[in-house]
Amino acid sequence: MKATMKDVAALAGVGVGTVSRVINGIKVKEQTKDKVESAIEILNYERNEYARGLKKNKTNTLALIVPTIWHPFFSEFAYYVEEELSKEGYKLYLCNSNGEADKEKEYIQMVKQNKVDGIIGVTYSDIDKYVSANLPFVSIDRYFTEDVYYVTSDNLLGGKIAASELIKRKVQYPAYISSVSKYKNETLKRYEGFSEYCEDHNLSVVKLMVDEPRVNFVQQVEQFLIEHPEIDGIFAVNDLTALDIIKVLDKLERKVGEDIQIIGFDGSKTALDQNYLLSTIRQQVDKMAEVSVQNIIKLIDGNEVPKRVMLPVKFVEGYTTKKNIDIIEK
Amino acid sequence: MKATMKDVAALAGVGVGTVSRVINGIKVKEQTKDKVESAIEILNYERNEYARGLKKNKTNTLALIVPTIWHPFFSEFAYYVEEELSKEGYKLYLCNSNGEADKEKEYIQMVKQNKVDGIIGVTYSDIDKYVSANLPFVSIDRYFTEDVYYVTSDNLLGGKIAASELIKRKVQYPAYISSVSKYKNETLKRYEGFSEYCEDHNLSVVKLMVDEPRVNFVQQVEQFLIEHPEIDGIFAVNDLTALDIIKVLDKLERKVGEDIQIIGFDGSKTALDQNYLLSTIRQQVDKMAEVSVQNIIKLIDGNEVPKRVMLPVKFVEGYTTKKNIDIIEK
DNA sequence: CTGTTAGCGCATTCAC
DNA sequence: GTGAATGCGCTAACAG
Numbered sequence: 001m002k003a004t005m006k007d008v009a010a011l012a013g014v015g016v017g018t019v020s021r022v023i024n025g026i027k028v029k030e031q032t033k034d035k036v037e038s039a040i041e042i043l044n045y046e047r048n049e050y051a052r053g054l055k056k057n058k059t060n061t062l063a064l065i066v067p068t069i070w071h072p073f074f075s076e077f078a079y080y081v082e083e084e085l086s087k088e089g090y091k092l093y094l095c096n097s098n099g100e101a102d103k104e105k106e107y108i109q110m111v112k113q114n115k116v117d118g119i120i121g122v123t124y125s126d127i128d129k130y131v132s133a134n135l136p137f138v139s140i141d142r143y144f145t146e147d148v149y150y151v152t153s154d155n156l157l158g159g160k161i162a163a164s165e166l167i168k169r170k171v172q173y174p175a176y177i178s179s180v181s182k183y184k185n186e187t188l189k190r191y192e193g194f195s196e197y198c199e200d201h202n203l204s205v206v207k208l209m210v211d212e213p214r215v216n217f218v219q220q221v222e223q224f225l226i227e228h229p230e231i232d233g234i235f236a237v238n239d240l241t242a243l244d245i246i247k248v249l250d251k252l253e254r255k256v257g258e259d260i261q262i263i264g265f266d267g268s269k270t271a272l273d274q275n276y277l278l279s280t281i282r283q284q285v286d287k288m289a290e291v292s293v294q295n296i297i298k299l300i301d302g303n304e305v306p307k308r309v310m311l312p313v314k315f316v317e318g319y320t321t322k323k324n325i326d327i328i329e330k
Numbered sequence: 331m332k333a334t335m336k337d338v339a340a341l342a343g344v345g346v347g348t349v350s351r352v353i354n355g356i357k358v359k360e361q362t363k364d365k366v367e368s369a370i371e372i373l374n375y376e377r378n379e380y381a382r383g384l385k386k387n388k389t390n391t392l393a394l395i396v397p398t399i400w401h402p403f404f405s406e407f408a409y410y411v412e413e414e415l416s417k418e419g420y421k422l423y424l425c426n427s428n429g430e431a432d433k434e435k436e437y438i439q440m441v442k443q444n445k446v447d448g449i450i451g452v453t454y455s456d457i458d459k460y461v462s463a464n465l466p467f468v469s470i471d472r473y474f475t476e477d478v479y480y481v482t483s484d485n486l487l488g489g490k491i492a493a494s495e496l497i498k499r500k501v502q503y504p505a506y507i508s509s510v511s512k513y514k515n516e517t518l519k520r521y522e523g524f525s526e527y528c529e530d531h532n533l534s535v536v537k538l539m540v541d542e543p544r545v546n547f548v549q550q551v552e553q554f555l556i557e558h559p560e561i562d563g564i565f566a567v568n569d570l571t572a573l574d575i576i577k578v579l580d581k582l583e584r585k586v587g588e589d590i591q592i593i594g595f596d597g598s599k600t601a602l603d604q605n606y607l608l609s610t611i612r613q614q615v616d617k618m619a620e621v622s623v624q625n626i627i628k629l630i631d632g633n634e635v636p637k638r639v640m641l642p643v644k645f646v647e648g649y650t651t652k653k654n655i656d657i658i659e660k
Numbered sequence: 661c662t663g664t665t666a667g668c669g670c671a672t673t674c675a676c
Numbered sequence: 677g678t679g680a681a682t683g684c685g686c687t688a689a690c691a692g
Contacts, residue, residue: 004685015663020687029661049445050387051685053380054668064424068409070599075405079398082426086433091440094394094424096412103416110421115379269400334669345679350671359677381669384684 003043012039080289101125159193171233178237239264277319333373342369410619431455489523501563508567569594607649
């Protein structure tokens with residue numbers, strides 16, 4: 001049936017230890033190495049990962065928890081995480097939590113059972129009590145406690161940039177629209193930055209914050225916009241929300257990019273490709289993934305990494321904000 | 331440190347065998363069962379999956395190979411696969427192949443090494459030589475050989491429906507635009523169905539098929555549309571391509587949905603949400619995922635499943651085709 | 661440098 | 677019903 005190390009050792013006329021050494025790249029006499037390798041070849045030997053894991057307590061496997069891989073931001077993030085991990089010789093488990101703590105707990109169990117070495121998680125549930133300080137866990141976009149490592153974009157700055165770009169384009173009545181999870185996360189900073197900047201420029205922000213899970217989101221947006229006809233600039237918590245809002249604006253026959261300007265957040269490539277039109281605050285998804293992966297691997301290996309990493313963002317102009325500001329400004 | 335079965339057995343005052351039985355739900359006297367369970371509780375015991383895997387040679391883990399999780403169709407598919415798998419108590423490895431056979435081979439190795447029990451693959455490379463008949467492998471959207479199980483949408487019918495919907499809307503000069511992989515896959519059927527139906531209605535279709543990987547795709551589309559100004563209806567190989575084409579049409583100032591109609595393919599929810607406007611042929615992604623998962627699990631368990639499953643598709647009307655056909659038809 | 665050996669933690673005989 | 681014993685395939689420590 002399936003060849004084991006013993007078979008290989010027998011065929012090569014050496015001990016199992018030697019076979020193990022060859023496989024793991026530990027120095028062995030060239031000649032014996034050749035013998036072993038050809039035996040491996042002949043028997044079509046493949047190492048059994050279970051036996052190995054049992055000894056080494058190391059799986060070279062990570063889990064990625066996202067609310068849903070459906071969301072373009074998460075799927076782009078997952079893409080980069082897997083790519084980076086693959087370079088490092090790691091495999092990736094994918095978990096859609098749907099915001100349910102249960103499933104997240106399950107994966108935390110897995111690291112305890114040695115099924116995975118660590119977790120990268122975009123978790124919007126109250127998972128924090130389960131992640132202990134010595135559990136390799138890197139949180140994305142969410143601050144738990146001092147113990148939990150996290151990497152995030154500079155959401156505060158993003159909010160400020162959005163405000164500044166809108167104000168630059170003569171927006172007088174800025175609005176912020178978002179859906180909010182009952183669990184605190186970094187997206188709240190987008191609002192903070194936005195309103196702070198607006199207030200500094202003597203503009204007050206009207207806001208709509210819909211509780212998650214979103215029900216009748218579109219209707220609520222519509223009502224909000226009808227109640228506040230003066231709004232001429234909107235900052236949306238993310239691109240998908242921005243697109244939903246645009247839908248409503250279309251329906252209300254407000255000319256987006258002219259009568260009313262809108263800026264999203266994320267700028268993940270999928271969304272941009274599909275909606276080349278949306279002005280947005282772009283997060284460096286690739287970088288986030290890279291840093292997350294590098295950090296968690298270092299954590300697994302017992303090295304020090306910064307508790308917190310914050311990545312810059314930048315404005316990407318689309319067609320939902322006014323062009324040629326220079327001309328406008330004249 | 332970490333509690334093992336031995337510890338539990340010691341604390342409960344029973345043998346390890348009994349502990350094992352309790353854990354695996356094999357009948358044990360109620361009383362001893364309770365003892366064991368409370369010992370497990372106290373010691374916070376968790377089964378080591380590696381030791382278990384070593385014995386059982388079963389991992390309850392599957393791999394999903396997609397070209398890139400980025401693509402909304404694949405990310406939606408991945409979502410449903412993971413969801414379905416989760417119900418069945420399976421874990422999912424995610425692999426972005428980027429169309430490279432190497433990475434796909436690596437995962438096939440993994441099933442041989444008992445790291446995964448089976449693979450669901452959307453593979454556009456010539457992986458077929460590596461998947462043997464007894465390897466649990468379900469292919470999506472691609473026919474290999476008689477040996478390989480696959481599930482796909484009814485692409486031929488989809489093409490026909492697209493043609494019929496366009497013709498119903500008075501299209502006279504239908505076109506088909508696509509990018510094509512050098513490896514045969516089921517998407518070619520979309521063209522077949524489309525052109526077949528058109529020809530049956532005495533319309534000849536002009537087509538643009540750009541080789542993958544796409545370089546200068548947009549430019550090629552633009553040139554194609556300029557060279558064929560008569561085109562008044564387009565069927566695109568998928569939604570993303572349709573959106574790219576719309577971009578070009580916008581640039582050329584052709585009024586989409588009026589001067590020129592366009593139908594995409596996929597209708598995955600993400601794309602629809604973001605582009606509520608696109609008329610498309612909708613695949614039942616959830617169903618595809620469900621069937622794939624059920625079939626591969628059956629295969630793993632050694633049961634019979636149909637070699638080939640073909641799922642129906644349907645037209646979903648957006649704003650890129652004419653509305654109120656009745657009125658038009660009068 | 662290399663062969664031998666002792667577990668890793670569990671499931672599964674086999675006796676009792 | 678249940679405890680004890682055997683090995684799954686591998687790595688690492690040890691002895692040569």
